[in-house]
Amino acid sequence: MAxxxxxxxxxxxxxxxxxxxxxxxxxxxGKAYCCDECADGHKDHAGCEHAGCTCHG
Known part of the structure; x- marks a missing residue:
């Protein structure tokens, strides 16, 4: 098995x-996030600010 x-x-x-x-x-x-905002659950409803992404928690 490879x-x-x-x-x-x-x-x-x-x-x-x-x-x-x-x-x-x-x-x-144990989970991987793209930034602190995502990892912290968007406490201040700030987005990750990456192009094309609209997440805000």
Whole structure:
């Protein structure tokens, strides 16, 4: 069986459409997020500010 290294993942924020490199992800509770805003649950309803993404928690 061949091993597979996963290097990219969708941000764990449900509304977010971003894909993040796991080596650069913000990790909280074992989940990978594209930024602190998503990882913190959009406490101030700030979006991730990545082009084309409209998440605000």
């Amino acid at each position: 091993s597979v290294d996963v290097e990219m993942a969708k941000c764990a924020c449900e509304d977010c459409v971003c894909v993040v490199a796991l080596s650069k992800a913000v990790t909280r509770d």
